[in-house]
Amino acid sequence: MYKYVIRRALLAVPVLLLSSLIVFGLMRVMPGDALTALMAESGNIGEKELAKVRKDLRLDLPYHEQYLLWLWQMVSLSPGDSLFTGEPIAVSLRKAIPVTLELTALAMILGLAIAVPIGVLSATRQDKPSDYAGRMVAVTGLSFPDFWLGTLVITFAAIWFQWIPPIGYTSFWDSPWRNLQQFLLPAAVLGFRLSAATMRMTRSTVLEVLREDYVRTAWAKGLGGRLVVYKHALKNALIPVVTVVGGQLGVLLAGAVVVETIFALPGMGRLTVEAIIYRDYPVVQTNVMLVAATLVTLNLLVDLTYAWLDPRIRYR
Amino acid sequence: MPTQGPKGDRSGVSRRQFLRRAGGTAAGLGAFALSRPGSRAAAQSASPYPEWIPASTKSPKRGGTLTRASAWDPPMLDPRMTQSVGLFQFAGLTSNRLVRYSFADEASHPGDMTLKGDLAESWTTSADHRIWTFKLRQGVKWQNVPPLNGRELTSADIKYCFEAYAKEGVQTFNFKEIEGIETPDKYTVRLHMQAPNVFVAQALAEPISIVFAREILEEDGDLKKRCIGTGPFILKEHTRKVKVVLQRNPDYWDKGRPYVDEYVILSTPDAATRTAAFRTGQADFIHVASPSEVEVLRKTNPNLVAQSYFNALTPFGLAMSQDKPPFNDVRVRRALAMAIDRQRQVDTVYEGHGILGWGVPYMYYQDKAPTAAQFGPWWQYKPAEAKKLLAEAGHPNGFSTTLFYYEYFPQMTSQVQLVQADLKKNLNIDVKISKLDYTTYYGRYVDPKWEGLSWGFQSGHAVGLDERTYQYMHSKSTKNFFRVNDPQIDELTTKLRQTPDAKEQRVITKKIVDREFDQVLRLWMPYDNGFMIFQPHMRNAAALALRRTDAYGSPQVARVWLDK
Numbered sequence: 001m002y003k004y005v006i007r008r009a010l011l012a013v014p015v016l017l018l019s020s021l022i023v024f025g026l027m028r029v030m031p032g033d034a035l036t037a038l039m040a041e042s043g044n045i046g047e048k049e050l051a052k053v054r055k056d057l058r059l060d061l062p063y064h065e066q067y068l069l070w071l072w073q074m075v076s077l078s079p080g081d082s083l084f085t086g087e088p089i090a091v092s093l094r095k096a097i098p099v100t101l102e103l104t105a106l107a108m109i110l111g112l113a114i115a116v117p118i119g120v121l122s123a124t125r126q127d128k129p130s131d132y133a134g135r136m137v138a139v140t141g142l143s144f145p146d147f148w149l150g151t152l153v154i155t156f157a158a159i160w161f162q163w164i165p166p167i168g169y170t171s172f173w174d175s176p177w178r179n180l181q182q183f184l185l186p187a188a189v190l191g192f193r194l195s196a197a198t199m200r201m202t203r204s205t206v207l208e209v210l211r212e213d214y215v216r217t218a219w220a221k222g223l224g225g226r227l228v229v230y231k232h233a234l235k236n237a238l239i240p241v242v243t244v245v246g247g248q249l250g251v252l253l254a255g256a257v258v259v260e261t262i263f264a265l266p267g268m269g270r271l272t273v274e275a276i277i278y279r280d281y282p283v284v285q286t287n288v289m290l291v292a293a294t295l296v297t298l299n300l301l302v303d304l305t306y307a308w309l310d311p312r313i314r315y316r
Numbered sequence: 317m318p319t320q321g322p323k324g325d326r327s328g329v330s331r332r333q334f335l336r337r338a339g340g341t342a343a344g345l346g347a348f349a350l351s352r353p354g355s356r357a358a359a360q361s362a363s364p365y366p367e368w369i370p371a372s373t374k375s376p377k378r379g380g381t382l383t384r385a386s387a388w389d390p391p392m393l394d395p396r397m398t399q400s401v402g403l404f405q406f407a408g409l410t411s412n413r414l415v416r417y418s419f420a421d422e423a424s425h426p427g428d429m430t431l432k433g434d435l436a437e438s439w440t441t442s443a444d445h446r447i448w449t450f451k452l453r454q455g456v457k458w459q460n461v462p463p464l465n466g467r468e469l470t471s472a473d474i475k476y477c478f479e480a481y482a483k484e485g486v487q488t489f490n491f492k493e494i495e496g497i498e499t500p501d502k503y504t505v506r507l508h509m510q511a512p513n514v515f516v517a518q519a520l521a522e523p524i525s526i527v528f529a530r531e532i533l534e535e536d537g538d539l540k541k542r543c544i545g546t547g548p549f550i551l552k553e554h555t556r557k558v559k560v561v562l563q564r565n566p567d568y569w570d571k572g573r574p575y576v577d578e579y580v581i582l583s584t585p586d587a588a589t590r591t592a593a594f595r596t597g598q599a600d601f602i603h604v605a606s607p608s609e610v611e612v613l614r615k616t617n618p619n620l621v622a623q624s625y626f627n628a629l630t631p632f633g634l635a636m637s638q639d640k641p642p643f644n645d646v647r648v649r650r651a652l653a654m655a656i657d658r659q660r661q662v663d664t665v666y667e668g669h670g671i672l673g674w675g676v677p678y679m680y681y682q683d684k685a686p687t688a689a690q691f692g693p694w695w696q697y698k699p700a701e702a703k704k705l706l707a708e709a710g711h712p713n714g715f716s717t718t719l720f721y722y723e724y725f726p727q728m729t730s731q732v733q734l735v736q737a738d739l740k741k742n743l744n745i746d747v748k749i750s751k752l753d754y755t756t757y758y759g760r761y762v763d764p765k766w767e768g769l770s771w772g773f774q775s776g777h778a779v780g781l782d783e784r785t786y787q788y789m790h791s792k793s794t795k796n797f798f799r800v801n802d803p804q805i806d807e808l809t810t811k812l813r814q815t816p817d818a819k820e821q822r823v824i825t826k827k828i829v830d831r832e833f834d835q836v837l838r839l840w841m842p843y844d845n846g847f848m849i850f851q852p853h854m855r856n857a858a859a860l861a862l863r864r865t866d867a868y869g870s871p872q873v874a875r876v877w878l879d880k
Contacts, residue, residue, distance in 0.1 A: 032759030038391060038398055049484060083393050085556065086540040094557075105443075151588045156590035159616055167385060167582045167589070167598055168559045262586045266557035270585070274557075278391070279755050 001307070005300070012296045019292040020074070020285070024067050027281050033059055035081035057083050070285060079286040084278045089286050092271055096292075099169065099267035103190065103259065104252050106183055111191035111198060112245070116234075118195075119202025119241075124229060126207060131286040134199065141196025146255040150189045150262035157185070167264045186263040190255050194248050201244045204238040212236075239309050248300030250295060324455045351499070363624035363669060365606065365847060369858040370422035380878040382576045382600050384866060385584035385593035387558055394539035396485030399524050399777040401867050405427075406560055406581060409574075409870040410459075411526035411545025414450055414474065414505075415439065415517050415681055419875045420858040420865075427628060427679040427861045431521055435469065435546065436505075445512040445816060450474075452503040456569045459550050463531045466567060469546050471499035477528040478507075479587070485875075488699035489787075489794055490519055512814045518780035523868040548874040549576040557583050570849070575877035599876075603866055605727070605844045608666045613849060623848040626685070628861040629784070630843035633729070634719075634735065635772030635798045638837070642717075642831070643769075647709035649836035652693040655742040656700035656735055658695075659688075661842040665730045672842030675774060675788070675832065677862060681782045681825040693832045699742035706743050714744030721749070721771030722757035732771060761797060772798050779834070779862035781821065784826055785809045789837070798838045802832050853880040 035053055054060050058069070073080050079089040121135035158164050165182045172179040209215060210233055218228045257269030268287060275283035307313045373579035388402035395407055410657055414676075416434040423430070433439070436450040452471060458464035475497040482491035493513065498506040509516060519525065532542050542553045548570065560581040582599070584590045591609075593599040595616045603625070604610060610622050634652070636643035643649060660672040671685070672695075678685050688696065706714070719736070723729050732749055739745040747769065752760065760766050762774075774788055774797070786809040787793050791801045805828060812824045832838060848859045848866070856875045863869025 032755035034755075036759040036762070037755040049488060052484075074674070086538070087556070095556075154586075154592045155588050158595040162596050162616075164589070164592045164596050164598070165585055167593055168580070169555075262589055264557075264582065264584045264586070264589055266555070266583070270557055274389075277754050301640065 001304075005304075008300050008303075011302075012293075015296060016289065018294055020071065020306050023288040024063075024070065024281075025316055027279065027284055028063060030279065033279045034281070035059070038084060059083075066281075068277055070282060073282075074286065074289060080282045082275070082280050082283050083170040084275070084283075089283055090307070091288070092283065093268075093290070096266060096268045096271045098171070099265050100253070100256055100269060102172065102179075103187055103256055103265060105269060107115070107190035107194060107252060107255075108199035108245075108266075109191070110187050111194035114191065115195035115198035116202050116241070119233060120206050120229060122203040123206035123210065124225075131203075132159060134203070138196045138199040138203075141192050141199075146189060146193060146258045147262065149192065150186070150259050151305045153185060153189055165263060169264070169266050170316070182263070182265070186259045186265060189262075190259045191285070193255060194252055196249055197244055198241060201241050201277075202237065205240045206233060209233045209237040231244060235309060239306055242302055242305050242309065246299060249298050253291060253295075319651055326637075338378065363845070363847075364734060365622040365624040367624045367626050368426055369621065371624050372855040372877075374855070374879065376572075376575050376877040377861055377879060378575050378577075378877070379579060380576050380880065381578040381852075382873065382876060382878065383580045383582065383598060384601055385590040386581045386597040386866070387585060387587070387590065389583050389585075390554070391542045393551075393554065394485075395526055395528060395662065396481060396487060396539060397635070399486050399775065401777070402525050404777060404868050405541065405866065405870050406549070406551075406579070407526055408523050408547070408868075409549040409562055409579065410543050410547045411528060412456075412547050413521055413523075413525050413527065413621065415521040416871065417860070417863065418522055418870050419856075420860055421707050421856045421875050423465060423860060426626065426859070427677075429679060429861075431517055434521075435474075439517055441514070441516070441816075445514045445516075445814065446509045448507040448509065448516045450505045452472060452642040453569060454503055457567055458529055458546055459544050459549060459565055460567055461544050462506065463535060464529055464544055468502075469527075470502045471505045472502075473530060474527060475499050475507045477527045478662050480528075480530075480533060481525075487524065490525075498605070513782070515780055515782035515813060518782060519778075522778040522780060522783070523556075523863075523871070524777050537613045541833070547871075553577075559583060559710075570874070574874040576873075579873055588623075594849065594851075597851070598858075600850045600854055601857060601866060603846055603864065604849060605725070605846050607669050607847075608667060610847050610849065617851075618699060619852040621850040621852055621854070623850070623858055624669075625846045625848050625859050625864065626861070627843055627845050628677040628685075628841050629672050629675060629678060629774075630671055631776060632724070632771060632773050633673060633675065633798070633837035633841045634845060635770045636839065637767045637769070639764075639801060640767055642709070642711060642715060645709050646835055647705050648711065649839070651702040651709065651743060652739065652745075653694045653704040653836045653839055654696065654698045654705070654736045655745075656839075656841075657697045658842050659697065661731050661734055665727045665734070666842060666844045669846075670842045670844045673842050674829070675838050675840055676781075676784045676825060676829050677779070679861065680784070681822050681829055694836055695833060702742055714746065716746040716748070718748045718750065718768035719770065720752055720760060720766070720768075722752050722754050724773075727844065728771065735841070764799065771841075772800060776869055781825065785812055789828070789832070800832075800837045802831065802835060802837060805837065853878050855879050 001228050034048055058066065082092060104221050118134045118137065122131045125131050154164055166178055169182065170178045215228060215233050218232050255275055256267060260267040260269040272284060272287045275287065386405060388405055390402040391398050391400050393403065397405065412434045414434060414436040415431050418428050418430045418432055424536065435452055437453045437457060439448060439450045441448050456469040457466045458469060460466035478491055478494060478497060481487040482494060493510050494507050495510045496508040502507065507516065526545065528539055529544050532539055532544060536542065546569065548565050548568045550565050552563040553559065553561040562579040564577050568574065584593060590599065590602055591613065594602040595613065604613065613620060636649060638644055638649065658672050662668060663671060672688060675688055719732065721728065721732055736747045736749060739747055761770055787795045789800045789805050790796060790809045791806050808824055808828045812821060815821050815824055848864065850857055855877045857865050857872065859865045860869055864874045
């Protein structure tokens with residue numbers, strides 16, 4: 001297994017290099033730069049002054065030099081400063097990462113807590129009203145975009161309950177209660193979509209497993225319904241579910257961009273979107289690389305989870 | 317008047333409802349007397365809400381926290397490097413200017429542009445308007461925060477700050493006009509201008525002309541991280557994308573002010589969330605664009621106070637590449653102006669609550685907002701005549717062109733599409749639209765090479781007459797984004813800068829405006845009037861023309877108090 005992990009880690013290097021080239025290239029292809037965004041609206045700055053500031057920010061270097069410089073900064077774990085705000089990127093990330101981590105982790109927990117029981121219920125009561133209800137919820141979740149659901153939730157929470165999550169992020173360590181108030185609703189919005197896809201997969205794989213011989217044997221032995229479903233069937237049914245959840249992580253991160261904006265959470269999503277708008281090259285590049293590395297790592301973890309769920313799986 | 321639809325149906329508010337609301341508002345507010353500014357044409361006020369909320373007559377109460385959910389985030393704290401509203405929604409509260417415009421509790425109507433002393437107690441100018449002398453208030457102290465520690469402000473601080481503005485950054489263009497600065501004593505600053513300019517005091521009253529502390533620039537090398545001034549509030553916290561917290565400056569030179577203990581600006585990029593924040597009391601005031609939004613808000617917050625905000629100018633219009641064919645032909649520009657139904661945009665996109673659009677604030681040349689007739693013959697919607705004129709210009713079958721824009725707000729896209737439809741239907745002009753992101757748009761717009769059309773803008777960070785004439789229209793100005801290149805305009809705008817007499821200024825300004833409309837140098841498009849919405853306990857928070865309390869007019873917050 002160790003050899004497998006090392007091989008996968010080595011394979012990640014070209015993937016990350018390719019990602020770095022793509023994001024670097026795409027950012028340079030986009031017209032305008034951070035200076036344009038910062039100063040253009042004022043119209044009060046001449047070409048000479050602009051050239052000077054560009055030089056200060058090293059935006060005048062040839063592209064290959066800019067790329068190598070940035071690559072070195074990434075390898076040496078010092079990604080530099082934001083072109084737009086001047087804030088060290090490491091500081092911005094230290095503030096943003098915990099927010100997105102908390103949001104996505106809570107969304108994942110909420111999503112799974114909804115999806116798995118309903119998926120199992122749907123499967124064990126196939127074609128019954130509860131199955132139809134579960135499937136309807138799943139289809140609804142898949143059909144509602146995050147921005148729509150988020151806007152609806154915040155608007156109607158204000159109208160019906162005269163309450164919305166307190167605006168102005170508070171860290172969990174400063175005030176756990178206030179922090180949870182700020183995160184539960186956005187996490188539910190984000191988790192709802194995840195739960196929809198997971199619920200459908202849970203239902204279909206549990207249905208499939210319930211028709212397996214060994215499950216029939218378990219029934220024949222006179223084991224109780226819950227024991228058969230949860231101990232014998234569910235664990236085997238979860239492998240495709242884990243794959244789906246792993247695949248949904250990217251969707252979750254993309255959804256976080258919208259949800260963070262609606263619920264005014266200062267996470268990675270908002271940081272990246274703002275950096276793209278203002279052509280803050282180093283911030284965008286660093287964030288994308290971080291997300292790429294996270295997804296590579298999580299995919300590896302997902303693969304490793306298979307062996308835990310099904311001991312017959314061997315890594316070579 | 318052209319900017320309004322039928323009064324009865326524009327917001328779905330009946331006369332009875334209006335009277336009930338007005339009565340309720342008056343009763344709820346007690347001290348607020350609802351009046352009309354008198355400087356506006358009557359027919360333009362179809363809104364059921366007042367355009368002006370006079371100052372409260374009650375004695376102000378101290379204390380409380382004022383909160384606002386804001387769409388903007390300061391990109392940085394350095395006023396030399398940005399004129400972003402994100403910064404100036406509070407920078408005018410941490411710092412002062414030499415001169416300022418009247419606050420709402422001093423003004424007689426929203427268009428009152430009277431200058432008052434801020435850090436300067438008085439000012440004079442030489443006969444040729446090249447030397448300006450400002451006498452500073454004595455005893456003004458920097459905030460009691462290291463490294464300033466409450467030391468006294470002197471004329472040397474002003475000299476240092478203005479020289480730094482002239483040296484680099486976005487204000488270089490204005491401050492470079494200062495040839496030299498003298499400080500004959502601790503409380504006197506003398507500016508020697510390169511050329512006569514009667515608008516120096518106005519320029520220094522702009523929200524962006526704040527005086528920063530030399531110690532910060534010297535210690536940090538920039539002003540990106542700390543914002544310490546002489547203003548009514550001390551910047552206690554600035555967490556990007558979270559909030560800005562301003563704390564009352566107990567040593568503020570304007571004794572007794574500010575009234576609120578804290579002003580918190582919450583970074584809230586989503587409009588629905590900002591509305592929800594107001595509904596739930598997490599925000600004390602908000603700006604909304606349309607009458608229907610006010611009505612919807614009223615359902616949950618029946619006691620809210622609404623100010624119908626009349627825009628004195630429109631920030632957006634069609635910019636034409638008038639240095640190239642076909643737009644270098646005035647007949648083509650006039651044909652375009654006659655072929656676009658701007659009233660339809662006001663009626664549909666802005667629910668009847670908007671202005672047809674003009675670039676120079678009307679109060680600089682007349683008392684009332686301009687009527688459609690005043691814009692002249694080319695600005696009347698006459699498709700048949702437009703087609704004839706275009707044919708005379710050699711384009712009987714129309715032509716193809718491009719239009720690029722950045723969507724500042726959703727209504728803008730509707731306007732762009734209506735223009736496209738009008739030009740196709742009336743002149744057979746095919747307009748290919750490109751919707752760009754913010755940076756791409758600016759990158760292209762400020763580069764004088766673009767062709768065709770653009771949805772042009774004029775920024776709101778400065779409100780003075782010089783800003784709106786010379787700075788935006790003179791062919792040599794770096795802010796001449798609309799590419800105006802008209803010798804008469806150059807001559808008039810330069811002459812205006814040298815004309816001290818207010819009456820004569822109005823005459824020249826009117827000539828500039830008439831010339832602009834006659835030559836269709838900038839094809840202004842309608843813009844919303846909007847509403848400022850306040851919680852019922854807010855006092856002295858009315859927005860002024862060109863100075864919205866939530867934006868560049870934020871210094872007004874020093875006068876706001878909470879009646880609860």
